Structure formats: structure tokens, C-alpha cells
Amino acid sequence: MTMDLSISFLLLYQGINNLLNWSLVLIQRAHLAGSFVGTFCVSLTLVDSLFTTVVLAIYGLQDFMLFGVRFTRHHICLLVQIVGFVYSVLHWPVVFASALDHYGSPPVGQERRSKAWRLRHTACVGMLWASALLYVFLGPSLHPALDDSPHVLLDRCQTQSSPANSQISVALLVTVGCIMLYAKVTSSTDSNSAEEEEQPSRERRRQREHSRIGLLEQAVITFTKTWAAFLILVIAVLALRKHVPSHLTMNVPWLCFLNSFLISVCLCTHYQQLKANKISRLTDGFCQWDLTFAEGGMT
Numbered sequence: 001m002t003m004d005l006s007i008s009f010l011l012l013y014q015g016i017n018n019l020l021n022w023s024l025v026l027i028q029r030a031h032l033a034g035s036f037v038g039t040f041c042v043s044l045t046l047v048d049s050l051f052t053t054v055v056l057a058i059y060g061l062q063d064f065m066l067f068g069v070r071f072t073r074h075h076i077c078l079l080v081q082i083v084g085f086v087y088s089v090l091h092w093p094v095v096f097a098s099a100l101d102h103y104g105s106p107p108v109g110q111e112r113r114s115k116a117w118r119l120r121h122t123a124c125v126g127m128l129w130a131s132a133l134l135y136v137f138l139g140p141s142l143h144p145a146l147d148d149s150p151h152v153l154l155d156r157c158q159t160q161s162s163p164a165n166s167q168i169s170v171a172l173l174v175t176v177g178c179i180m181l182y183a184k185v186t187s188s189t190d191s192n193s194a195e196e197e198e199q200p201s202r203e204r205r206r207q208r209e210h211s212r213i214g215l216l217e218q219a220v221i222t223f224t225k226t227w228a229a230f231l232i233l234v235i236a237v238l239a240l241r242k243h244v245p246s247h248l249t250m251n252v253p254w255l256c257f258l259n260s261f262l263i264s265v266c267l268c269t270h271y272q273q274l275k276a277n278k279i280s281r282l283t284d285g286f287c288q289w290d291l292t293f294a295e296g297g298m299t
Helices: 008-026 038-063 071-105 113-140 162-191 198-209 212-226 227-241 254-276
Strands: 002-006 064-066 070-072 156-160 282-283 288-289
Touching: 002 008, 002 227, 008 071, 008 113, 008 156, 038 113, 038 212, 038 254, 070 071, 071 113, 071 156, 071 162, 071 254, 162 227, 162 254, 212 227, 212 254, 212 288, 254 282, 254 288
Parallel strands: none
Antiparallel strands: 002 156, 064 070, 282 288
């Protein structure tokens, strides 16, 4: 969907977006280090800062020549749309790459902070940015819509919302809802069985809570409690069908939110390693997962 927004509004929100990005990257640097999401957050913050600096320079100087090219406010609208297209393309690849990173690498340990892992993450991030740029500039998706008004009178820009952001939000909410529903149904089943077989039922319930599926339930419940306010905001945006400019939907708070969700879902795949290492507590800087495990062979 195309939106018509004032340039001053776009600059204000871009400035707030940059402030949030830098704040979280600096505050959470110890937790972001060693993960794909952390590396991408740093790259996104740098790209956003460069984009904001260029746009502010054009807005302040209004009409100037650089390297034989004349820059006016029309270039602000052009840059906003190009960055929006690039960010829209990146949403799903970043989610898949982050999920694979959490699934295929240990949740804790020095391995994630090793030079080899950091090089892999940096190379993957670089490939994603390069692929997105090539797709936008060489593919059929880039169709900038620019106003014909004289640049001195131009005070509004057309920008697009990203469907990928809404799709990811819906997929996340459905996944969380299904896991919570499963946890409620199984808990109710155990409670009903307790009337007939009190001791065996209690034992089954204890084993389930400490099993791989139980670990998934624990992790997702912790995620929902920690990010409850953000989840409500996501639901409100979807319910009210509010559209956000695509260049503002990709930001560090959103990526940290997704990172917590992906860690919660992928923790169950590392059940045996966590149990063997007797790791009972994990944190990503936002969520703190207190883990319990079954004694014996129950998985």
C-alpha cells in the first residue's frame, strides 16, 4: 500500500528509529555478539545511520551539486523508496537465516563467539545485503513514484508498506497461539486423568513438563510474558490494519523481538545438549529462560 507522508515526519521517525537502534545495539552488545541477528543488527544500524545522514544533508542543503549530480528533495523521496524496497526484500531471508543460525549452532558456549562463527555471520549478512540490492535494482520490483512538483515546493513523499512484516507477524502469532493452546489442552487432559489415576497422572505431568515439548512450552511462555507489551502492539497494528512505511519496519527492536521468539522455538532442538551440560538458565538480554529437565531417559 502506498502512503503519502510529509518529509519532516519521515525525518523525525527516522531519527527516533536510529536512536532506538543505537541504544539497543550498545546496551545489548554482550548478548548480540556471536549471533547472526547481532551481526545483522549492527549492519542495519550502520546502514540506517548512513541513510539518515544523507537524507538530512539533502534536506538541509535543499539544492546542491556533488560529483556533477544535482541533489534536490526529489532525491529524498527516491532514497526513501529504494531503502523501503530493500528492507522489504530482506524480511523473510533474515528470519530464515536467524532460524537456521539458532537451529544449527549451540545456544551457549565459546563456539558462537569464535572468529570462525563471526566470519560466517559477517559473510552471510554481506551476501544478504548484496542479494537484496541486486534484486531491487535488477529485478522488476523497483518502481519509484515521484511527485512532479518543483523541488522547492515538495514537502511530501510517497512510500510503501511492507507485506512481509505483516506476514511474519501473523506467522509468529499463530505459532505462539498453537503452542499455548497445546499446552492448555495437555494440561487439561492431565488434570482430568488425575481423578482416576492420581499418582501416575502426576508423574506423567511432571515428565511432560520436563521433556522436550515441555521445554518448548516453558520457553514460549517466558517469551510471551517478557514481550507481552510488544505482542499487544503487534496485534493492535494488525487488527486496526495500520500501515507502517517499509523503511521503518526493519529495526533493531523488531529484530530483538524475533530473536527471542526464534530462540524460544529452537531451544527444544538443543534439549540433550542443555541437559547434558546442566544448563538451567539462559538469557538473550530480554528473556530469561529457567529450564527444567527430566531425570532419566524422558525426552
